[in-house]
Amino acid sequence: MELATADGLTLAHLAAFNVALFFAVAAPGPAFLLCTQAALRGGLREGAMTGFGLAVMAGIWTLAALLGLEALFAVFPLAYTVMKVGGAFVVLVFAVQTWRAAHVPVDAAPPVSGRRAFLKGFLLNLGNPKSILFAAGVLLIIFPPGLSAAEMTLVTANHIALELAVYSGLAAIISQDAVRLRYVALKPVLMRIMALVLGGLGLRLLVSQ
Secondary structure (H helix, E strand, O other): OOOEOOOOOEHHHHHHHHHHHHHHHHOOOHHHHHHHHHHHHHHHHHHHHHHHHHHHHHHHHHHHHHHOHHHHHHHOHHHHHHHHHHHHHHHHHHHHHHHHHHHOOHHHOOOOOHHHHHHHHHHHHHOOOOHHHHHHHHHHHHOOOOOOHHHHHHHHHHHHHHHHHHHHHHHHHHOOHHHHHHHHHHHHHHHHHHHHHHHHHHHHHHHOO
16 A cells, blocks of 8 residues: 655655665665775775765755756756766776775775765765766656655655665675775775776766767
């Protein structure tokens, strides 16, 4: 039995959105790699705060999609181009930093503050404006049109909460001593792979239409 609001939003809509979102978040990508790196360096706290930053920005993209920002980009393509170039620059900076840190021992890289960890996660997802296109596509398929402000707020909060739960769980696993020890042995290779993935995504963002 579905519990619907007056405007037609149901628990079934939210459940379908959560399933699609979970698989999108759990798939390896730049956000997944950044959270993993943070947890390995600073443990659960830094990993969770990085995930919080990633989740908040992703939630903002979802809210933007609900408000029709994709349509705004279609009317003003220059705004999208500026954001895309700026986003690619942010991702490429992360790629260079990751490559340079590949040879640095884990113990020599001190944990960063919670505020800085949050900001790194926030900026990385801010640097991927194409995520709004994914969000818009999923939202158009799953949710009915004409959502109220309260319903948009609920969807956005739901998005942030789910991403935070996934990234916090990832950070809890990665920060375990057994996992950390295995990572230390493979760190130079894994970090360079992460850097190449981020660099490729940044360059792809620059050249994509």
